[in-house]
Amino acid sequence: MANTVKDAILRGRKTVETVVEGGLDTVETVVEAGLNTVDAVVVKGRRTVESAVSLGRRTVESALLGRSTMQAAVLHGREDIRIEEVPIPKAAVGELIVRVGAALTCGTDLKVFRRGYHARMIVPPALFGHELAGTVVEAGDGVTAFAAGNRVVALNSAPCGQCFFCERGQENLCDDLLFNNGAYAEFIRIPARIVAKNTMLVPDHVPLEHAALTEPLACAVHGFEDSHAHAGDTVAVIGGGPLGLMILHVAALAGCRAIAIVKHHGQVEAARQVGAAPVVQTASIRKAIAETRALAEKNRGVDIAIEAVGLPDAWQEAVELVRKGGTVNFFGGCALGTHVNLDTNRIHYSDITLRATFHHTPAICRRALDMIAGGRFQAQAFITGHAHLYELNRVFEKLMKRSSEIKTAIVP
Ligand SMILES: [Zn+2]
Numbered sequence: 001m002a003n004t005v006k007d008a009i010l011r012g013r014k015t016v017e018t019v020v021e022g023g024l025d026t027v028e029t030v031v032e033a034g035l036n037t038v039d040a041v042v043v044k045g046r047r048t049v050e051s052a053v054s055l056g057r058r059t060v061e062s063a064l065l066g067r068s069t070m071q072a073a074v075l076h077g078r079e080d081i082r083i084e085e086v087p088i089p090k091a092a093v094g095e096l097i098v099r100v101g102a103a104l105t106c107g108t109d110l111k112v113f114r115r116g117y118h119a120r121m122i123v124p125p126a127l128f129g130h131e132l133a134g135t136v137v138e139a140g141d142g143v144t145a146f147a148a149g150n151r152v153v154a155l156n157s158a159p160c161g162q163c164f165f166c167e168r169g170q171e172n173l174c175d176d177l178l179f180n181n182g183a184y185a186e187f188i189r190i191p192a193r194i195v196a197k198n199t200m201l202v203p204d205h206v207p208l209e210h211a212a213l214t215e216p217l218a219c220a221v222h223g224f225e226d227s228h229a230h231a232g233d234t235v236a237v238i239g240g241g242p243l244g245l246m247i248l249h250v251a252a253l254a255g256c257r258a259i260a261i262v263k264h265h266g267q268v269e270a271a272r273q274v275g276a277a278p279v280v281q282t283a284s285i286r287k288a289i290a291e292t293r294a295l296a297e298k299n300r301g302v303d304i305a306i307e308a309v310g311l312p313d314a315w316q317e318a319v320e321l322v323r324k325g326g327t328v329n330f331f332g333g334c335a336l337g338t339h340v341n342l343d344t345n346r347i348h349y350s351d352i353t354l355r356a357t358f359h360h361t362p363a364i365c366r367r368a369l370d371m372i373a374g375g376r377f378q379a380q381a382f383i384t385g386h387a388h389l390y391e392l393n394r395v396f397e398k399l400m401k402r403s404s405e406i407k408t409a410i411v412p
């Protein structure tokens, strides 16, 4: 495995020279390795990578630009993803074309796979996938911050910067939030607004698949910061999915006592690994409430409860977990039209703060990438599998069965 160009690229060797240093000296080995990247070089009659290099193709990415089509996952409807040959996008003014190094599966994508659409983000047939990092292969006119060869993480959205909410620094609530999809592909077009506001250089020592965690981590950091926790506070997180685990990890890193409340056996170990202690595992909400409250002196409840499931029962549960004066964050979005019954007496007379954090802002995205690059954040704990683009259907089917996988890195 270690001897393929694809692995070399995944390890961050982005020039043909470093691939050559790695011992793959002919174009044939490149092609045999299963990567159809260098056909353009072969077609031009260059038998060796060295000759391609001497003729000025410094990067594997530039060799790729000789092609006009790419493989991409196209969502056609409910549980219907097809890998199709589609045109490689071209960069218009202000845009970037990024060769995807890794695209990560996400709970939102799983929802989209199950339902076949997303009201705000995606209407089939459409390219999809939104957590990615990769290498710039083309920069459109007017782009000055990035150039071909740069390793970047490009977020899934960008705010307008001009509306009422953007001007108040609440860019996550922007009236005109622009979303981008298409990460499950060899290349992705990054719209000008995302290039300008939500694309960042990835430091050399950070693997692309780790950098791709920036988007979900930004959501987790936002939810945690919005809950106004302090070091030493007890924070209970309901839900052992990727975002629940990330919030637990962020809380633990901030010096909080992070209590995980999970349903499934496979989530217990994962929660422990990211720093949760203790882990309450039960399918019964009553039991979860009793056991969690008992973890604080005199059963008084936790300082902060964060709901990261997106179900009305869990929203209600969160309110029952906190102490007087505590804070609840309804972090998990429920299906459209969902209503919840809450005990108004409890909320009022116990002086409980209710919050509901949505999405992220450009400033938080930068903090999230800094955390990943800083080394304390255990990025590798969140990526539990790797798969090729053509295995995407199988990957989602597995995720639907609630396996112990957290995120799978899709490598085109
Ligand atoms: Zn996501």
Ligand SMILES: [Zn+2]
Pocket (backbone or CB within 6 Å): 159, 160, 161, 162, 163, 164, 165, 166, 171, 173, 174, 175, 176, 177
């Ligand atoms: Zn705006």
